[in-house]
Amino acid sequence: MPGSAMSEAPGPHGEAWRPSATREALRQRAELVERTRRFFADRGVLEVDTPVLQGGANLDSGVLPFRLELPGGPRFLPTSPEHPLKRLLAAGSGDVWTLAPAFRSQELGRLHSPEFRMLEWYRLGWDDTRLLDEVVALFASLTGAPAQLEVLSWREAFRRHAGIDPHSVDDQTLARVIGDDAAIVAGDRRAALDLVQVARVEPHLGIGRWTALVDYPAEASAQARLRTGEDGLQVAARFEVYRDGIELANGYHELTDAAELASRLEAELRSRSGGELHDQRFAEAMRAGLPDCAGVAVGFDRLVMLALRLPSVALTRAFAWERQ
Amino acid sequence: MPAINIGEVSKGTKLIFDNAPWLVLEVNYVKPGKGNAFYKMRVQNLLTRYTLEKTLRGGEKVEGADVTDTEMQYMYFDGSGYVFMDKTSFEQLTIPAKAVGDDKDFLLENMDVWVTLWNSEPISLRLPNTVTMEVDYTEPAVKGDTQSRVMKPAKLKGTGATVPVPIFVAIGDKITVNTQTREYSGRVLK
Numbered sequence: 001m002p003g004s005a006m007s008e009a010p011g012p013h014g015e016a017w018r019p020s021a022t023r024e025a026l027r028q029r030a031e032l033v034e035r036t037r038r039f040f041a042d043r044g045v046l047e048v049d050t051p052v053l054q055g056g057a058n059l060d061s062g063v064l065p066f067r068l069e070l071p072g073g074p075r076f077l078p079t080s081p082e083h084p085l086k087r088l089l090a091a092g093s094g095d096v097w098t099l100a101p102a103f104r105s106q107e108l109g110r111l112h113s114p115e116f117r118m119l120e121w122y123r124l125g126w127d128d129t130r131l132l133d134e135v136v137a138l139f140a141s142l143t144g145a146p147a148q149l150e151v152l153s154w155r156e157a158f159r160r161h162a163g164i165d166p167h168s169v170d171d172q173t174l175a176r177v178i179g180d181d182a183a184i185v186a187g188d189r190r191a192a193l194d195l196v197q198v199a200r201v202e203p204h205l206g207i208g209r210w211t212a213l214v215d216y217p218a219e220a221s222a223q224a225r226l227r228t229g230e231d232g233l234q235v236a237a238r239f240e241v242y243r244d245g246i247e248l249a250n251g252y253h254e255l256t257d258a259a260e261l262a263s264r265l266e267a268e269l270r271s272r273s274g275g276e277l278h279d280q281r282f283a284e285a286m287r288a289g290l291p292d293c294a295g296v297a298v299g300f301d302r303l304v305m306l307a308l309r310l311p312s313v314a315l316t317r318a319f320a321w322e323r324q
Numbered sequence: 325m326p327a328i329n330i331g332e333v334s335k336g337t338k339l340i341f342d343n344a345p346w347l348v349l350e351v352n353y354v355k356p357g358k359g360n361a362f363y364k365m366r367v368q369n370l371l372t373r374y375t376l377e378k379t380l381r382g383g384e385k386v387e388g389a390d391v392t393d394t395e396m397q398y399m400y401f402d403g404s405g406y407v408f409m410d411k412t413s414f415e416q417l418t419i420p421a422k423a424v425g426d427d428k429d430f431l432l433e434n435m436d437v438w439v440t441l442w443n444s445e446p447i448s449l450r451l452p453n454t455v456t457m458e459v460d461y462t463e464p465a466v467k468g469d470t471q472s473r474v475m476k477p478a479k480l481k482g483t484g485a486t487v488p489v490p491i492f493v494a495i496g497d498k499i500t501v502n503t504q505t506r507e508y509s510g511r512v513l514k
Contacts (some may be wrong), residue, residue: 061358106331109353181379194359222358250357
């Protein structure tokens with residue numbers, strides 16, 4: 001659906017005290033939660049609850065946490081349940097999953113809400129490729145759409161849909177592809193490529209099937225390990241899954257090198273000014289050793305939106321952001 | 325006006341870009357999974373009514389515009405501008421003919437309209453969607469033919485504007501006119 005991101009976000013109807021979702025939507029949502037629970041129970045993955053008031057902040061590029069001032073010191077709302085889940089893994093929990101509240105400051109739109117539900121799980125001894133198959137199996141079973149998967153490298157997706165090679169494109173060509181908005185990303189190549197990705201590439205992904213974007217550039221590796229890609233370049237062992245131009249999942253073959261992870265988190269913290277603090281217990285757990293594993297985070301509200309064919313995440317939640 | 329964080333901008337927010345006030349018609353937040361955030365907005369210039377798409381980066385600050393809508397009653401034309409009265413404060417305000425534009429064709433004395441003020445200065449007005457006007461002059465009516473789509477011009481009382489009307493409409497008839505399309509929408513039965 002090219003251009004659909006610009007269509008007006010249909011919000012909830014009726015008086016502001018009323019729920020945002022219809023009763024039928026809530027019933028179907030509950031059924032999807034139940035099927036998710038059965039999916040993991042059948043596969044021996046342990047369901048866990050994770051805390052909502054974290055001692056330190058998640059430090060994902062471009063994702064801003066809420067900081068709370070509490071009597072015992074600041075706390076941070078999780079932008080994903082990644083930290084407690086990885087601490088469990090480091091402590092020997094084995095495969096774990098959770099459907100947890102997650103919070104991201106300043107994210108609001110048809111596909112975003114500052115408060116949402118994140119489905120996240122980890123598989124011991126798996127890599128990103130094997131996990132990707134499981135993600136698509138779950139999505140197919142929840143939405144009823146066949147598990148037909150297209151795997152596209154990040155580089156190939158840019159070549160095919162934006163007509164540029166993101167690794168070698170010169171600044172003038174990049175500016176020409178962006179058009180009128182080039183000025184706002186001038187001198188910031190990463191931002192310019194992000195803008196091409198959201199405006200030119202993503203609307204074409206996952207049309208009539210599931211599309212996985214893989215082999216992200218090393219600088220967008222987040223907490224994924226690096227490996228040598230097909231064309232000899234260093235790439236991140238990371239995937240994102242799209243359907244109808246909408247990103248649903250972000251998975252990694254997890255980085256287990258504690259020193260490398262600490263230096264990535266340190267660099268991310270230095271680029272920020274929002275009063276974020278390191279999550280010390282998470283850092284200690286990583287030093288104690290994260291076992292080899294693959295993990296994935298899924299925007300559960302988006303998955304419900306897709307399964308129920310609703311036009312916005314607001315209509316999947318009993319009370320959407322505007323009515324909380 | 326204070327600077328507003330782009331994250332707080334929503335449909336209906338009024339902002340200053342290039343020294344002009346703009347109304348946000350639509351705003352959508354987009355970002356790749358772990359990357360830079362962008363706000364894609366459709367905005368309308370409140371002076372020219374021109375709309376355009378504008379993209380801003382997450383974390384930016386924007387300047388809010390002091391724009392308010394006030395209900396006012398039209399009183400009279402003073403030769404250079406249209407004089408209105410604020411229905412709550414009873415203060416009078418003159419809107420230059422340029423800001424009223426073609427809306428003058430349907431502006432009748434004592435009519436209630438919404439006036440948009442920017443920094444307390446009037447910049448535009450919004451008429452009711454439908455107004456009732458009396459036909460001052462038109463060619464003689466063709467009686468009985470209420471189905472015909474043939475139209476003829478009719479001059480309206482009070483403003484002198486001309487709109488096309490069906491041929492059964494007679495002088496002295498009261499008709500309703502859509503102020504947005506400037507089209508006849510019906511006859512008020514006597």
